[in-house]
Amino acid sequence: MHPALTLAIAPHKYQVVADHLAAQIRGGALRPGDKLPSVRVLSREQGLSVSTILQAYYALEAGGLVEVRPQSGYYVRLGRPAALPTPTRPSAQPPEASGFSEAEDLIAEYAAHMHRPELLPLSVSVPDPSVLPIARLAAAVRQAQQQLGQAGTRYEPAQGNQLLRQQIARYSVLWGGQLTEHELLTTEGCMAAISLCLLAITKPGDTLAVESPTYLGVLQLARALGRRVLELPTHPETGVELDALADHLAAGRVQACLLTPNFNNPMGSCMPEAHKRRLVQLLEHYQVPLIEDDLYGDLYFGAQRPKPCKSFDRSGLVLWCGSVSKTLAPGYRVGWVAPGRYLEQLKRLKLYQQVASPGLTHQAIGHLLATGRYELHLRRLRRFLLDNYRRYAQVIEAEFTGTKVSRPQGGFLLWVELPAQVSATELFRQAAAAGISLAPGRMFTLHEQYHNCFRLSYGLPFTPEVEAGLVRLGGLIRDAIRAAG
DSSP: OOGGGOOOOOOOHHHHHHHHHHHHHHHTSSOTTOBOOOHHHHHHHHTOOHHHHHHHHHHHHHTTSEEEETTTEEEEOSSOTTOSOOOOOOOSSOOOOSOSHHHHHHHHHHHHHTTOTTSEETTOOSOOGGGSOHHHHHHHHHHHHHHSGGGGTSOOOTTOOHHHHHHHHHHGGGGTOOOOGGGOEEESSHHHHHHHHHHHHOOTTOEEEEEESOOHHHHHHHHHTTOEEEEEEEETTTEEOHHHHHHHHHTTOOSEEEEOOBSOTTTOOBOOHHHHHHHHHHHHHHTOOEEEEOTTTTOBOSSSOOOOGGGGOSSSOEEEEEESTTTTOGGGOOEEEEOGGGHHHHHHHHHHHTSOOOHHHHHHHHHHHHHTHHHHHHHHHHHHHHHHHHHHHHHHHHHOTTOEEOOOSBSSEEEEEOOTTSOHHHHHHHHHHTTEEOEEGGGGOSSSOOTTEEEEEOOSOOOHHHHHHHHHHHHHHHHHHHHHO
């Protein structure tokens, strides 16, 4: 522990209200179907703002305890909420792997499933095309052709499309950012931004601290660049364990961090604001930079967007990376980074490696952001994902007996933990034979762990086919548990 760097973490006012109502629901004082007080009535009774009460109700809704009925209000959800426990917190010292070849073979097998249209893709980590504004995107590309010189065939400046940078800077105000277009660099997606950041702030042999489990692409990239990876224990709801990170920082074992504080992939955890503030303070104390992957930050279920760590950065140590790949247009390859004090290094690296970003798609996304249509799309997408989460969770709670399941407050990914003796890799293959694609947990670590876990997406529209697939998967899980004894 490092007392001098530890902040007292007090619950937010909305969380106090949400916890009180949740206790009444679980205790039976509020029963399924009961109507909750109106937002304005509760605001007046509690002496709190309307936005605080709304945030409390959003938190209860995201947790599956209440539901909103249009033109009527908030009601206690019918059925049994949160029946399954949350996954186990990973160990601070994961068992060493004898090699990564097993996971690499598994990744190749998993990737092959992406090209099998007969499989129900419950493993996908991109939004379903049916919820994307395809017609508006096409119109934006046509508009971009007219706006750019020579129909967009010319190279953009190395720093990237000006309209896109202006709009990203404008949007940063929503989370308390004060960015300007001159502080941003555009890239071909978020992974391209992360790659540039790693090259700018680390060298071969340096140790990179990451969440565990973490996105498999990050692990592969770090290994390909010759960086060592330190996997930190990560709570399924509140994110990386800061005390563990503080110990490693104090011992000088970490040269950089790469974290996803908002709805990380694959567990969906979201660091509380006080944790983010303490994280930035820790890193500033030891002068260790943070690559912040904020890819899922716009997909929140609460009243307002969770702040990124960048909002607490006063020394330029946080390299904030983002993209529209999970919200708007995966194939357009539109990403960006606000790299703080490392901007000039990244500009040179991008010029040497990529020359320029594709102007046509970047201008098109900039145009969509400028018109305000992206905000409207996000509101609809968040409502779709929250409704999906509740529907998926209801089936999972009924069918995935004997498992533990995460309860994300945003994004579209679930982390499922099976009993220790059950192999998620074998389940992955059995599910494929039954027409379902999963993402086995062993892919999300370099160590011998998560063999009994898998990632599941609730990004597909909840159709009878999806419901039948979840029920079928639940049957496979029960069979696997029985066979394991």
